[in-house]
Amino acid sequence: MIDIGCGDGRMALGCAPHASEVVGLDPDPDAIRLARAKARELGSANTEFRVGVAQELPFEDEHFDVAILSWTL
């Protein structure tokens, strides 16, 4: 799954135990740094956080089962 506009990763990290792979994407590099630090702290092995924008997602077509736009639109 992907959390588009993930901020500090709260939602993505909350979903991680229920998914095989979670990607968090946010345009704010500081938020992504924070999300990565939280993931390390929690030992979350199936999460990845990237800087990026919702209008240009750096993924192949039909890659995810679930996408979350939480406080993003």
Next chain:
Amino acid sequence: MVDALKEAHRILRPRGILVDARPDSRVFAYAEHQVGKGEYRAAGVIATAREELVNDRTSDRAVEKAVGSGWFRSRRAGRFWHRVLFEDRPSMQRYLGDHARFVHRVRWMVDAPKRRKWEEDPWAIKRAVRYELLERT
């Protein structure tokens, strides 16, 4: 916003689910005074700032366009409430002062002497969140 929805459609598998969750400005938020352990009572209402209402309507139109274009079909929609907790009323007021989403003044339902009496008590803002589950076609 429509571009973001188009991208979400592209990266989702057919029948994949897009979750759209955001503040629900169609209803007021409430300033609540704590009256017991885990119990709160509404003491005022808080409106959404005009600019945010405009943004929310733009988001609504984007979702309508995504559904109307056949990228997604709506599977379920609803609303839930959550509370943001504050240790006292000045803390809540500072939050409102800093927060662009809400107007900064509470429309009070209780009189000033009561508010002064409850000044140091815990408060909460109860706000609505709308959600929609959209299935990728």
